[in-house]
Amino acid sequence: MGRSSKDKRDIYYRLAKEEGWRARSAFKLLQLDEEFQLFQDVQRAVDLCAAPGSWSQVLSRKLRGLSGKSSEVTIVAVDLQAMAPLPGVIQIQGDITKVSTAQEIIRHFEGQPADLVVCDGAPDVTGLHDIDEYIQAQLLLAALNITTHVLKKGGTFVAKIFRGKDVTLLYSQLKIFFSDVVCAKPRSSRNSSIEAFAVCRGYAPPDGYIPNMSNPLLDHCYDVDFNQLQGPNRIIVPFLACGDLSAYDSDRTYPLQLEPGKEYTYLPPTQPPILPPYQEACFLKRNNLLAKERGPTLLEESSLSVPLPSASQEEEKLACDPAFHRDATESHQVMVEKTCLSAPLLSTSQKQGKVVSDPVSDCDTTESPPSMGEETSNPFPAPRQERDGISHGAACLRVITDLPQTTVEEAVDRLSISS
Amino acid sequence: MSMHSVLLLAPITALEFVGDYLLSGEGPNLTVHTLKHESMCAVNHLQDLLRNYRIHGIKQCGSPCPGNEMTVLAVFGGKGLIILQFITFDDDKVKLIEMCQFQELHDWIWDLQWLKDSLEIPSSIALALGHNSVVLYDFLTQRTLKEVHCEEKCILYSAHFVGDYWDELTLVAGTVFNQLVIWQMASPIGDEGRIKPRCRISGHGGVIFSIFYLENKGILASASDDRSLRLWSVGDLKLIENPVHCSLVLYGHQSRVWSVRLLSDCIISIGEDSACIIWNYSGDVVHHFRGHKGCSIRAVAVHETNGWVVTGGADCGIRLWKINGNKSDGSCLLQLNFSAGSRQGTPKAVTLVDTSCLLIMTDTGGLYTYDLTCKHWKFVLEDPDFQSYSLLKVVKLANNCAICSIGNITGHIKLFTLCHPEEAKDLRLHEGKVHNLSWVLSDGQTSDLCNLFSSGPDGIMVWLEIFCSSGQIKCITQKRHYCLPLCKQRWHTSIVFLPKEELIVVGDRRGSLLLYSWVTVQNVVTIKAPGGETFTENNSVCHSLESASICDRETSYPGQKLHAEGPNSILFGIHGKLGVTSVSHHDGLLYSTGRDGCYCQLRVDSGQLKVLRKQKPCKGMDWVEKLYFTPDNDLLVMGFHSTNFVLWNSRTNEKLLCVPCGGGHRSWSYDCSLSTKIFTYIKSGDTFIYQNKSTDKSHYVLKDSLHGRELTSVRHIGKIQTNETLNILLTGSEDTTVNILAFNGSSNTVFPLTTISGHLSSVRALAFLRISNKDLENSTMSTVFFSAGGRAEIECYRLLISHECNTSGIRCQVIHVASHRLDEHWDHMKNKHKIVKMDPETRYMSIVVVNERLDLDSGQLISCLFLAAACSDGCVRLFLMSEHSQRLLLIAESFHHQHCVLKVETFTHRFAAGSRSVFLCSVATDGSLAFWDITPTVDFAKSSLELTDGEVQPTNLGIPALIVQVHQSGINSLHVEKNSDGHYLVASGGDDNSIHICVISTEVTPGNVASSELGRTARYQQNCSSCIRLLKKFVVLSAHSAPITGLRILHPELLVSVSVDQRLTLWRLGDNGLQFLCSKFCHVADVAELDCWADSELAHYTVLCGQGLQIIKCVI
Structure with a gap:
């Protein structure tokens, strides 16, 4: 996609x-x-x-x-x-x-x-x-x-x-x-x-x-x-x-090249979204800051020293794992796709073409928040979120205001500008 | 004439505990489940309680007291309300009596509160309505006593009452403006006749979906569109003043949060991500329950004393989760600290002997056992020959003897029992590295026999049979040598015996499955012996085994030269390049798993391995290691999900075990007994043990899931006769799966038979080969069906359903026959991520099987079957499926419509002269009907299929034989039926609310009849000249108030239609057109399709699908 x-x-x-x-x-x-x-x-x-x-x-x-x-x-x-x-x-x-x-x-x-x-x-x-x-x-x-x-x-x-x-x-x-x-x-x-x-x-x-x-x-x-x-x-x-029957059909899937000789170029959306309700949640999700369940508690047989798995080692393993790569890129694309043209989602002003949610055919320019796309309906959280393993506790973020403002701004920028 | 609902599966929108009973609201129906005994079952069911409204809330009057057998309940949803008496008698029987009849209010009810009078007697109820007003309602007289309005009069998304008396009643309203507005009913009324809110709380970034107040903690909780939960320290809500302090913001759901509950020690939230999260008050996630399919969990109820949380989903399922037990009681992770004692070396390999003992091999060649019960290490032996590389495998025989084998890089194998390691036998089976060792037990052998398979260099696999009694190895026999197919990593990974067939099935590192015989040498393979010489004897090549020396006297060694036999059958690379992980057999079928994330169901068919079906059991699990079948036939899948070891129940869709071990590329071992699950692994040079000792199940499925997303298609395939008649239904969904269900018409129940998850994208259409009448009413059924949908993908399966007389159950087998994808070439392209794919993203909107021959025996293999598809790229496509060659070929297409094609239908006309014409009818979003004569295409494809077995270049279907403009816009339903005059009735229902009936006649063009006596080509000509004419047209313009998505001609005089306006309507079809007969409100929102079957002359069943599934019986 x-x-x-x-x-x-x-x-x-x-x-x-x-x-x-x-x-x-x-x-x-x-x-x-x-x-x-x-x-x-x-x-x-x-x-x-x-x-x-x-x-x-x-x-x-x-x-x-x-x-x-x-x-x-x-x-x-x-x-x-x-x-x-x-x-x-x-x-x-x-x-x-x-x-x-x-x-x-x-x-x-x-x-x-x-x-x-x-x-x-x-x-x-x-x-x-x-x-x-x-x-x-x-x-x-x-x-x-x-x-x-x-x-x-x-x-x-x-x-x-x-x-x-x-x-x-x-x-x-x-x-x-x-x-x-x-x-x-x-x-x-x-x-x-x-x-x-x-x-x-x-x-x-x-x-x-x-x-x-x-x-x-x-x-x-x-x-x-x-x-x-x-x-x-x-x-x-x-x-x-x-509308004219000869007009484009909104249900039909067209090839990117609509007419011979007319080259396709990707255009960014005209109006980026303004403060959608899911903005903060998406930022946290992307940065692996959503609260999650702790892994099993580690008991030791005799000594107290627990060797922490070295972070770089784990990173390496993840980088080698094709599943990790795919999940990460896919979820990124979903975010970009779903947020790029969304309208301000204040309830009375939201434009939602369709109650019927359809994973393939989305309704309007503006669409439902990135929730249950095929890619995101994963029975397990993304691997990135579970890399803490046994020794780190679950990262639980309670109050978002603790985040450095620049990070938030950066994320907001990324939310609104589609790559 | 009557229409009544016999079955409804819809999102569960309300749940409530009354004592030990659970009440669930599914559409307008209320079901009572008893949870008193271990068996949880539905005991009572009330239909259409809220008429055309869904139940959104159930509130009981007062708190339940154990002695009292009568409780009063208010059930509400939409604008509807009803009060019931709930009476229990005879221990677990329940009676529900309507206390006062159904009542409709003028606005939506968001919350309801039972109110007491000054004598503490429940006297009236308060209702929070859609525009932020509260009604005081006397339910006995059914009168509104008063209605008060808040100054904030906007639309609400949620409301929550606090207080038992009108004088202190407070409403917390969640407004469309993302605020919580708190106001009191007894406050003075202002100038505009409205009450001023006491307090407004802002903070959420989206609308508020749920509010809960816990009085004894003084905490208010809200759940929102912004995906967060917020907790507000409000103290006594009746005295609340601004500003309000937000004490906790919880982000944990991946999507919107629908509901929140507060308990004394935890917070419960449910959401659109189908998760139920249990939080503690410091904001940590205590449990994260997942199990519902697909989208949302819609309802939650809590039984605090029993520690039960019950959730109801949009998947129509109900689950129970236990929260009282701290889960660390049940499971723990233990680090063994191997090096802490004065033990030498670091562990390199670990394996479990049983659930109480594990075995470790160190990098110094030392072997140790560890007893999990007494936590005691024991040294077994040490051999420096095994220090650099060693394989460690152990088996425990039924006679309690544990035999261990270790293999090294020089081809040496050491065999010993754990009770007598000093009597170890050393063998040299190979010239080089032992690549793998496997212990295999066979059902056909006595309990003191076991088998060891060892793979050495050059793909040679040796089979040893070991006899072991009283803890000692008595005898080792070399049974046979096998040869694995040539590839880079040429060794076996897994083996299973098929004792009845005298065969073994081997999975190898290359992902291939191989079948070998025990007895006869059938295939001849050239093997290069270690020395470089080959020996040929009697047309077979044998491998010199002189180098394999067996040192012990007691070992019997036949001494003869053994043939290295090749496989009888190979499925090369079926599990991908990363290899097969296990092979097993269960219930007469073979199963294999692989590191491609799939498992295969196979069978041996005339000496050859045949794949029946390949499935990806769990999304994201790319490494499937093994399958387990529980006694109640649940399929458990063991594997690795990224860096976690996971045990997954594929029926209930939940993780039974999840250990963050770091991935499968380490030494690990798993074993389980009835009460214990043990997983052990090596990480960072030490051994870890994960133990799970949960004795009772922590969760139950109270009601099965249907689909995770909306249903797009439903088909009644036929009936099967068991003790009762079962109707087999096929459902397809946007959740990418197809379900096969059995509906029992006498008990009005439905149960799932199997789920097929082969599609990459949503399933939009289903079609099957209609079984001829003689096959109906049988105890076996065999047919072929197709599913099609997004990503231009079609799958074809053979379905076998049989009832075995000796058992009560029915057996459902699905065999994958063929697949087709229009853009398959794209997947094989290199650097595809760098190229923009210009092709349209076609999806199939509808498919139909061209059933041109009536005499086709559906049980036999089909050589040639045609399938027509409506495609979103504006094309009508025709496919040919051959079951013999397992192929689906595109044979013809036409872009005539230039609009998204929505539906296709076919019919075959038989002329008096004995010839036949096959017609295709297609409709698109432009509202026109197109009829095609596909007879020449079909005949040509058949003849060319006989000639070539290669690719067929799709031909052009040409121009339609007839085009009729009927609807203004999209045609969403279509059905063709022959009437008594030999004409065809073509019924279509559109997006424009109208139903059209076209009467069509087919004729042979005069003048060409004589040529039918001539040969094949001449008949061909005749078929081409058959013509099709429109005789007349009927229309009902406003048949429904919304798009008509389902339509069936039940018989030439009776038509049934269904629309998104949720009405199912029966029409009489006469000479003057359609006449309204009767209509029934149905509870499936967004109806996508309709199918029908006749029960008798006068009774018809209709099944509708959309946001749920409903079956309505129409009696004429």
């Missing part, structure tokens, strides 16, 4: 790097626009859960580029955490569940409501589908709630949706607020992923509806008539696949 392997497994990941997008999800919005002309006559757009900013990039390039009159277009990107600045995009570092955030958006629009609200946010997936789908639904409802504060009547709302067991409950909720709800799947979103996009057009809240953020919007329940748990009556919105 080389660094080019992900370029091969995921064509849109590669194209995103070649075209300078911060994440491959940029293509999803582009393809949604192709189908629905989302950007037509849009002057004020909001990007919720924007980090790392690929959808804001698309909004900026398409809206400002199209109109040519950049001053007339306002784009506001909201996320809990800061992201690298983008030309023509106003950033708000705020919580989408707070009414103050809604007010700030409107302030940037000089009191006018937005024409378009988009949200590509996904939660920190746990792998248990019921929890992940529930949390994704709550995220969508939070986005819908703030949208009701900022969107103009007749406006459009686009949000990521997981087509799971209770998706009909979300559809029924969205249909209350919008005259036209469609479930759209861009071709750049994997067939194997449960991700899709709810494209809600014609914002028309019920008569007398007063936007309210003091309480979260809760999801609907199944009923006996119109949206049944097991019966034939369910609220399912029309499905539309979007």
